[in-house]
Amino acid sequence: MATVAAVIASTHHPFYYRASTSTGDERPPFADEWVAKIETFRETLTRAEPDLLVMVGSDHFHQLWLDNMPQFLVGKAPFYDGNWYNEEREFGLPRLRLAGDEELSSHILRGGLDRDFDLAFSNELRIDHSITCPIITLRPQADLPIVPIYTNIFAPPMPQPRRFVQLGRAIREMVEAWESDKRVAIIGTGHLSLELGGPRQFGEHGPDPEFDRKAIGWIASGDIEGCCGDVTLDSLHLPGNATHGFMDFMLMMGVAGEGVKADHVDSLDLFHTMEAYFTWYPEGALS
Amino acid sequence: MSKYLLDKFLYTVDRDPDLVELYRADPAGMVEWWEAEMANAILNCHSGEKSTWLEFTETERDALVRQDHVALFEMGAHPFLTLTLFIAMFERDHGPLEYQIAYGRAMEHLHLPYPDIAT
Numbered sequence: 048m049a050t051v052a053a054v055i056a057s058t059h060h061p062f063y064y065r066a067s068t069s070t071g072d073e074r075p076p077f078a079d080e081w082v083a084k085i086e087t088f089r090e091t092l093t094r095a096e097p098d099l100l101v102m103v104g105s106d107h108f109h110q111l112w113l114d115n116m117p118q119f120l121v122g123k124a125p126f127y128d129g130n131w132y133n134e135e136r137e138f139g140l141p142r143l144r145l146a147g148d149e150e151l152s153s154h155i156l157r158g159g160l161d162r163d164f165d166l167a168f169s170n171e172l173r174i175d176h177s178i179t180c181p182i183i184t185l186r187p188q189a190d191l192p193i194v195p196i197y198t199n200i201f202a203p204p205m206p207q208p209r210r211f212v213q214l215g216r217a218i219r220e221m222v223e224a225w226e227s228d229k230r231v232a233i234i235g236t237g238h239l240s241l242e243l244g245g246p247r248q249f250g251e252h253g254p255d256p257e258f259d260r261k262a263i264g265w266i267a268s269g270d271i272e273g274c275c276g277d278v279t280l281d282s283l284h285l286p287g288n289a290t291h292g293f294m295d296f297m298l299m300m301g302v303a304g305e306g307v308k309a310d311h312v313d314s315l316d317l318f319h320t321m322e323a324y325f326t327w328y329p330e331g332a333l334s
Numbered sequence: 335m336s337k338y339l340l341d342k343f344l345y346t347v348d349r350d351p352d353l354v355e356l357y358r359a360d361p362a363g364m365v366e367w368w369e370a371e372m373a374n375a376i377l378n379c380h381s382g383e384k385s386t387w388l389e390f391t392e393t394e395r396d397a398l399v400r401q402d403h404v405a406l407f408e409m410g411a412h413p414f415l416t417l418t419l420f421i422a423m424f425e426r427d428h429g430p431l432e433y434q435i436a437y438g439r440a441m442e443h444l445h446l447p448y449p450d451i452a453t
Contacts, residue, residue, distance in 0.1 A: 107414065108345055108412075108414065108415060109349075112345065112377060112378060113338055113341060113342070113345075113453050114376065114377055114378065115378065131349070132349065132351065133348055133349060133418060133422065136351075136422060137418065137421060137422065201414070202412075202453070203450075203451065203452040203453075204452060242438075243413055243414050243417055244403075244407065244412075244413025244414055244415075244416050244417035244437075245407065245413055245438065245441060245444070245448060246438050246439075246441035246442050246443075246444050247438065248417070248434065248437070248438045249431060249434045249435050249437075249438055250438075284446065284447065284448065285446065288413055288448055289413075289414065318431075
């Protein structure tokens with residue numbers, strides 16, 4: 048059976064690429080600290096020696112649109128092109144291409160449907176920065192095949208937060224039940240408190256530092272019940288109007304397991320948003 | 335109210351560099367053209383197929399022509415779509431983050447709960 052070599056949850060800040068590659072006057076004052084934290088975070092994946100990556104993210108109205116909006120979608124394709132014109136324009140993100148693993152995609156689609164998740168699928172999926180940002184931060188050589196899984200955290204009506212946790216648990220079970228000798232890292236990205244296009248955007252910190260502090264505590268300690276007791280679709284409007292992206296962190300808590308403490312926890316208070324990085328090693332802490 | 339159509343406008347313009355420039359340069363002409371030619375186009379579908387029923391209200395059309403991001407927010411247009419497109423059009427006229435900060439400040443009088451963005 049396949050081995051879950053690492054479980055990783057992260058924010059996906061689209062400005063990291065530009066901040067980390069800029070020089071001279073263009074380089075923001077926080078770039079060096081940010082790069083140092085990312086390089087430490089990257090090492091947590093490298094150390095797990097993965098063969099392929101399951102990547103959980105969310106399409107930001109690129110390929111998925113309101114005329115045909117899936118709640119949960121699994122990519123099943125031999126390749127995935129990455130990044131879109133408006134991400135090059137606004138964030139300076141590079142185009143890239145990743146290989147797929149259709150066998151694991153098929154396994155997750157079949158297994159998900161049989162576990163009562165009515166998963167949509169795509170045989171031609173161009174991934175966006177919710178998946179390419181963690182490639183840039185965690186595996187910049189972009190040399191491993193991926194299985195992308197998209198969730199709807201963007202266009203109401205959305206699934207309940209608890210459903211994200213359940214899907215995370217199912218993804219973990221399905222990867223562990225896959226007849227393969229591969230080492231699989233499961234990586235998902237979301238947001239802590241975030242405001243986009245509203246009055247609280249682009250402040251000196253994220254829009255709700257108190258929510259961020261609680262959220263990091265839930266994730267770091269694997270406190271799924273505490274988190275689910277506090278978070279609802281309605282309550283997520285309060286910390287910031289794009290905070291439903293936190294449900295992808297909840298999905299990753301489901302992957303990591305109830306009460307399982309993260310082996311690596313880090314955060315960085317930036318303008319506009321709090322960055323947060325978590326790694327779990329299901330095989331036991333790797334030195 | 336046709337929040338879906340407002341979102342469709344923002345989405346289709348934002349993804350096309352020529353339309354971004356057209357909307358920046360000639361908002362009234364652009365909105366008129368878009369409503370006549372694009373509003374009923376079924377996206378991600380065989381080309382040439384069209385719906386028959388989509389049109390802006392007068393208030394919506396006016397907010398788009400005035401490029402009034404606050405009014406669009408108050409109507410429940412998806413804030414991510416509005417922000418992304420407006421940054422594409424206007425960030426270039428300002429210093430780093432200056433436009434994004436001013437964009438938020440123009441909405442300081444708005445409080446929770448924000449307008450519903452469900453379509």
